[in-house]
Amino acid sequence: MVQTVAWVVSLVFILAIAVVFGFVAIKSTQKQDYEPIVKKWYKIRKVYGTFVVILMIVVMVYTLRELPFNQPVYSEGNEPVIVDVEAFQFGWKISEKEFDVGQSVEFHVTTADATHGFGIYDEEMNLIAQTQAMPEYTNVVYITFDEPGTYKILCLEYCGLAHHVMMDQIVVK
Amino acid sequence: MAITHKYTSLKSRDDKVVTQMIISGAVVIVGMIFGVLMLASQGGLIELSAASFYQFLTIHGTAMIGSAALATSAIMWYFLSHYVDLSKKIFNLNLVLFLIGVVMTIIGIFSFEYASAWTFLYPLPALSGGAWGTTGALLYLGGMLVLGVGFLLLYIDTGRAIIKKYGSLGKGLGWDVISGKKAEKDAPPTTVVASTMVTIVNISALTAGATVLIVNMISVVNPAFTFNPLLAKNLTYAFGHIFANATIYMAVIAVYEILSRYTGRPWKANKPFLIAWTMSTLFTMIVYPHHLLMDSVMPKWILILGQILSYANGLPVLVITAYGALMIVYKSGIKWDMASSLIFLSMFGWTAGVVPALVDSAIVVNHVMHNTKWVPGHFHMYMGLGVIAMMFGFMYFLAKNDSQLKTNGLDKFAFILYTLSMFGVCVSFLVSGAISTPRRFATHLPEWMGPAQVGAVTGIFVVIGILIFALHFVRYIFGRNKTSINSTTQETEVS
Numbered sequence: 318m319v320q321t322v323a324w325v326v327s328l329v330f331i332l333a334i335a336v337v338f339g340f341v342a343i344k345s346t347q348k349q350d351y352e353p354i355v356k357k358w359y360k361i362r363k364v365y366g367t368f369v370v371i372l373m374i375v376v377m378v379y380t381l382r383e384l385p386f387n388q389p390v391y392s393e394g395n396e397p398v399i400v401d402v403e404a405f406q407f408g409w410k411i412s413e414k415e416f417d418v419g420q421s422v423e424f425h426v427t428t429a430d431a432t433h434g435f436g437i438y439d440e441e442m443n444l445i446a447q448t449q450a451m452p453e454y455t456n457v458v459y460i461t462f463d464e465p466g467t468y469k470i471l472c473l474e475y476c477g478l479a480h481h482v483m484m485d486q487i488v489v490k
Numbered sequence: 491m492a493i494t495h496k497y498t499s500l501k502s503r504d505d506k507v508v509t510q511m512i513i514s515g516a517v518v519i520v521g522m523i524f525g526v527l528m529l530a531s532q533g534g535l536i537e538l539s540a541a542s543f544y545q546f547l548t549i550h551g552t553a554m555i556g557s558a559a560l561a562t563s564a565i566m567w568y569f570l571s572h573y574v575d576l577s578k579k580i581f582n583l584n585l586v587l588f589l590i591g592v593v594m595t596i597i598g599i600f601s602f603e604y605a606s607a608w609t610f611l612y613p614l615p616a617l618s619g620g621a622w623g624t625t626g627a628l629l630y631l632g633g634m635l636v637l638g639v640g641f642l643l644l645y646i647d648t649g650r651a652i653i654k655k656y657g658s659l660g661k662g663l664g665w666d667v668i669s670g671k672k673a674e675k676d677a678p679p680t681t682v683v684a685s686t687m688v689t690i691v692n693i694s695a696l697t698a699g700a701t702v703l704i705v706n707m708i709s710v711v712n713p714a715f716t717f718n719p720l721l722a723k724n725l726t727y728a729f730g731h732i733f734a735n736a737t738i739y740m741a742v743i744a745v746y747e748i749l750s751r752y753t754g755r756p757w758k759a760n761k762p763f764l765i766a767w768t769m770s771t772l773f774t775m776i777v778y779p780h781h782l783l784m785d786s787v788m789p790k791w792i793l794i795l796g797q798i799l800s801y802a803n804g805l806p807v808l809v810i811t812a813y814g815a816l817m818i819v820y821k822s823g824i825k826w827d828m829a830s831s832l833i834f835l836s837m838f839g840w841t842a843g844v845v846p847a848l849v850d851s852a853i854v855v856n857h858v859m860h861n862t863k864w865v866p867g868h869f870h871m872y873m874g875l876g877v878i879a880m881m882f883g884f885m886y887f888l889a890k891n892d893s894q895l896k897t898n899g900l901d902k903f904a905f906i907l908y909t910l911s912m913f914g915v916c917v918s919f920l921v922s923g924a925i926s927t928p929r930r931f932a933t934h935l936p937e938w939m940g941p942a943q944v945g946a947v948t949g950i951f952v953v954i955g956i957l958i959f960a961l962h963f964v965r966y967i968f969g970r971n972k973t974s975i976n977s978t979t980q981e982t983e984v985s
Contacts, residue, residue, distance in 0.1 A: 320859060
């Protein structure tokens with residue numbers, strides 16, 4: 318799950334940064350001339366800087382391989398189900414609410430009034446996909462449901478007084 | 491060979507700056523209390539009506555960003571005024587306009603029940619679903635506009651003063667040093683470089699902000715007037731992202747000035763430093779599309795660039811600023827006190843906060859974490875442990891520089907309490923984000939409540955810690971020695 322990876326990676330790096338700051342704080346009570354420190358640590362910075370740049374490029378390339386905006390290539394005979402979604406204060410008009418496992422679905426999302434967020438949650442209430450519902454525009458979510466169940470649709474962009482109760486559900490058989 | 495470094499003399503008793511810090515500190519505390527109340531409500535510990543929750547949400551965001559901007563612009567002004575000739579009238583005018591703006595927004599929110607959040611996405615201000623009317627919207631948006639105009643005037647003045655002294659904003663960023671026309675030793679001071687960057691990015695941000703505020707105001711008065719919602723969204727985030735981000739770029743001036751004084755080690759604006767600040771200037775202005783990664787109608791290349799630039803924007807912090815702070819402190823024999831401790835903590839908060847921000851800026855991650863509580867998780871880290879720590883570190887520095895007031899065990903206790911509890915608040919948000927909890931929800935499902943409860947309780951400790959910091963500043967205001975100037979021109983030899 319992407320969220321778990323994001324959390325673990327963040328935690329590891331935050332703790333690593335805490336260790337570095339803690340180490341420097343402990344060492345700060347000693348006194349040494351600055352010039353040799355500058356010389357030595359500027360050299361190390363080159364290595365560290367290069368490492369950070371390479372790490373970022375690798376992560377960037379890896380994470381940009383598949384983007385949620387890209388329309389999937391559908392196999393012959395597997396036409397996607399186009400679902401028109403219109404958000405309004407404070408609910409959803411969804412043209413179709415029942416799908417089959419393995420069926421390709423495209424949610425075409427817009428809004429009748431303010432900006433809303435279209436978030437799809439699985440049965441364990443994990444967010445699995447989302448887009449924004451913006452006036453005058455139609456954003457698309459491409460999804461193929463792998464598991465049967467009742468999925469919830471939550472508004473994920475603050476849209477007014479009843480934002481938190483703006484929910485609906487779809488069923489995957 | 492000895493490295494000799496001259497520090498500028500620091501003025502004692504700068505009443506304008508002190509007044510601005512007091513007001514900012516008071517607004518921060520009030521903003522935090524609203525934050526705790528919201529978390530307590532989400533955690534099911536107290537009951538708030540949805541209307542109250544969203545009003546609190548609106549005042550919390552507005553107050554925290556506004557006060558952070560006010561405090562950090564005072565920090566920038568305080569140090570920059572020692573290098574260039576700034577207008578005191580404009581500084582005071584900004585404060586007056588800030589206060590007028592704050593009063594207007596408060597009346598709009600609490601008397602007219604306006605609650606669009608501080609991001610006020612068009613056309614929400616005009617479409618309340620019956621929650622607020624035209625007057626409330628105009629008071630809030632007008633208040634924000636008045637407040638923004640004050641800041642705009644301030645940055646126009648800092649730009650004017652920098653151009654007058656250094657010739658151009660490019661030279662303020664040290665482009666003549668980067669290009670080799672000028673020697674590194676003649677580079678502008680770090681404070682001037684940072685101030686130039688902030689001047690450029692905030693004039694851009696405030697212009698975008700003023701535009702979208704006016705558009706919203708017209709649409710509130712005349713709903714027949716329409717505007718392109720995608721352009722409005724771009725303008726809103728071009729304003730909000732840059733303006734909020736710039737607070738840390740202003741506050742970091744305190745890190746440069748205070749850490750180098752405490753360690754007796756110069757923080758030189760060498761070529762890598764200058765290149766890093768030019769990178770930050772550029773990236774901070776154009777990185778905001780990472781707020782629109784869930785709008786597939788945006789040109790795809792802009793969204794991909796949004797991720798790439800977000801990563802690139804982390805580099806100057808991770809490789810230059812944070813690294814520089816660590817180098818300057820390492821084996822420096824620094825005498826730790828409240829000012830230096832908070833300043834050092836702030837660099838940790840900023841650096842650590844960059845991590846979840848970078849993680850979320852990956853489009854595939856953002857796809858399942860956008861507008862969850864992960865987002866406030868990362869910005870509470872670099873605002874709470876970063877900007878606020880810099881702000882109070884500067885306050886302790888002012889108090890030490892300007893009076894005989896000593897810190898005591900209570901201050902040290904507050905430092906530990908604040909650090910741990912603010913970290914707790916940030917982690918509670920990040921955990922909430924990891925379990926898909928949406929942000930800006932007046933109520934939570936039972937499975938989302940646990941982290942919110944932890945956030946509320948740790949938030950109370952954060953407020954207690956901040957109140958103790960503020961107490962020291964209050965003692966300083968009432969007891970400062972009017973004649974003492976501890977920090978005159980200093981010359982430090984590092985051999």
